[in-house]
Amino acid sequence: MSHTIIDCYTDEPAGLGVPPYLGTYPRYIAGYLNKDVNYLTIDDIRLWKRHNGQIKVTKISQKTDITTYNLTINFKDVKKILEDTDTLIVVLGVHVPGKYLSAVPGTLNEIIPMIQELNCKKILTGPAVFGTQLYGGKFYEKADLSVFDKVDYSMFNFLYKDVKEYSIKGASIIKQIPDYRMIEIETGHGCDIGKCSFCTEPIKNRVEFREKEDVLNEVIEFYRLGARFFRLGKQTCFYTLPYAVELLKEINSHCPEIKVLHIDNVNPVKVVMDGKNDFEITKAIVKYCSSGNIAAFGVESFDIEVVKANTLNTSPSVAYGAVKILNKFGAERGEDGMPKFLPGINIIFGLRNETKKTQEENMKWLKRIYDEGFMLRRINIRQVAIFEGTSLFNEGKDKFLRKNKKMYWKWRNEIRQKIDWPMLQRIVPNGTILTNCYAEIYDGKTTFCRQFGTYPLIVGVKGRIELKKFYDIEVTGHMLRSVTGKVVKEVEVQVV
Ligand code: SF4
Numbered sequence: 001m002s003h004t005i006i007d008c009y010t011d012e013p014a015g016l017g018v019p020p021y022l023g024t025y026p027r028y029i030a031g032y033l034n035k036d037v038n039y040l041t042i043d044d045i046r047l048w049k050r051h052n053g054q055i056k057v058t059k060i061s062q063k064t065d066i067t068t069y070n071l072t073i074n075f076k077d078v079k080k081i082l083e084d085t086d087t088l089i090v091v092l093g094v095h096v097p098g099k100y101l102s103a104v105p106g107t108l109n110e111i112i113p114m115i116q117e118l119n120c121k122k123i124l125t126g127p128a129v130f131g132t133q134l135y136g137g138k139f140y141e142k143a144d145l146s147v148f149d150k151v152d153y154s155m156f157n158f159l160y161k162d163v164k165e166y167s168i169k170g171a172s173i174i175k176q177i178p179d180y181r182m183i184e185i186e187t188g189h190g191c192d193i194g195k196c197s198f199c200t201e202p203i204k205n206r207v208e209f210r211e212k213e214d215v216l217n218e219v220i221e222f223y224r225l226g227a228r229f230f231r232l233g234k235q236t237c238f239y240t241l242p243y244a245v246e247l248l249k250e251i252n253s254h255c256p257e258i259k260v261l262h263i264d265n266v267n268p269v270k271v272v273m274d275g276k277n278d279f280e281i282t283k284a285i286v287k288y289c290s291s292g293n294i295a296a297f298g299v300e301s302f303d304i305e306v307v308k309a310n311t312l313n314t315s316p317s318v319a320y321g322a323v324k325i326l327n328k329f330g331a332e333r334g335e336d337g338m339p340k341f342l343p344g345i346n347i348i349f350g351l352r353n354e355t356k357k358t359q360e361e362n363m364k365w366l367k368r369i370y371d372e373g374f375m376l377r378r379i380n381i382r383q384v385a386i387f388e389g390t391s392l393f394n395e396g397k398d399k400f401l402r403k404n405k406k407m408y409w410k411w412r413n414e415i416r417q418k419i420d421w422p423m424l425q426r427i428v429p430n431g432t433i434l435t436n437c438y439a440e441i442y443d444g445k446t447t448f449c450r451q452f453g454t455y456p457l458i459v460g461v462k463g464r465i466e467l468k469k470f471y472d473i474e475v476t477g478h479m480l481r482s483v484t485g486k487v488v489k490e491v492e493v494q495v496v
Pocket residue numbers: 013190191192193194195196199200201202236267298312313
């Protein structure tokens with residue numbers, strides 16, 4: 001029996017699996033199957049279907065083709081692998097649509113025609129079992145799933161007692177990926193206080209944490225296989241983890257050569273509550289994680305009317321308090337050139353009771369944060385995607401999205417111009433050296449680079465420097481959400 005996983009990439013509120021991230025699903029499934037598994041990406045399938053398996057050289061006038069950029073070592077043998085496959089498992093699902101620098105996740109409507117002729121058992125799993133949508137401001141993607149023999153919920157949601165074993169066995173799929181990957185590590189699922197109207201997490205999972213030893217052993221296994229970039233990102237709030245401080249300490253002592261150790265989602269309420277313990281979690285993150293780290297605060301809206309109507313978890317004043325705390329402990333510049341640990345803020349348009357006042361409130365609080373000298377590493381703004389089963393789907397649906405849609409470009413632009421742009425100059429002034437930036441894609445005569453990390457800053461460099469190499473880059477200018485820079489030197493970074 002031959003098994004093949006096709007990774008169409010996944011993006012959820014808690015958990016990223018879009019390259020350069022390697023998500024948890026294909027790894028756990030490989031471990032569950034407990035045999036040699038072929039790992040393919042949607043990019044492999046596209047290259048085979050559209051370009052007959054031939055990689056095209058990017059002409060000087062072109063952008064790197066990011067639809068076929070993330071190939072596995074199997075890309076030349078896709079046809080044979082698929083012909084020999086008995087069971088095909090498609091991992092797919094985007095719940096928080098974003099823009100990706102060097103990847104395009106596969107959609108149902110893309111993958112279905114590509115696999116329908118194959119003579120094998122076909123299974124769909126991943127967040128798509130709850131629906132998927134690559135673009136914000138829409139309902140979930142409609143597709144005829146009859147091509148699949150099974151839509152498998154269990155492979156999407158293994159019990160943690162089994163993940164203990166699967167996560168270790170499945171780590172070996174990294175050997176089929178020739179490029180560097182940021183390993184997304186799961187620590188828990190479910191949300192202990194949130195009932196946010198748009199969110200699928202409480203529907204998908206009850207609150208549960210993995211055992212500390214299991215998480216640690218998975219990190220150690222990847223480290224043994226050569227991985228050096230990690231994000232403890234698959235959870236709704238890192239501060240809620242009962243063993244957050246010990247885990248960070250132990251990862252440090254077992255994996256001394258780790259290059260990047262970051263986190264992702266944090267509930268601002270928990271940052272404020274950490275004050276009762278003398279901010280031990282905040283201090284441990286600053287001490288044991290690498291710099292450039294961000295706590296992504298799901299504020300969603302600074303308008304208290306929207307907060308109430310959508311039962312969001314954070315009031316504007318609590319979010320502001322948490323921003324202050326992280327700035328106090330994390331603002332110092334670290335070894336990679338970025339501040340050590342800063343807050344990021346997520347804002348969502350299209351929630352219930354959104355009015356023009358919502359934008360005024362957003363601007364009022366963001367401006368206050370800026371005017372008082374604090375730093376926000378990034379502000380993510382997206383339009384809500386509406387999924388069945390959420391309270392927004394049941395009540396309100398896209399009413400406010402439709403009503404306010406014409407305002408979104410203006411609202412977003414106001415935040416970008418008045419907050420993001422000056423903020424970025426504060427965070428990385430001209431002359432800052434960002435170390436170990438990885439050259440990812442070309443766009444005409446510009447090369448776009450990023451450090452590995454949680455929401456790394458995009459750096460545009462004039463000219464074409466060799467891709468898939470690391471460089472130290474000096475910041476020379478600021479765009480709204482990215483910077484320009486010049487290469488100081490190429491650097492050797494030894495990682496798988
Ligand atoms: S706090 Fe809200 S958005 Fe975050 S996981 Fe919980 S319910 Fe979802």
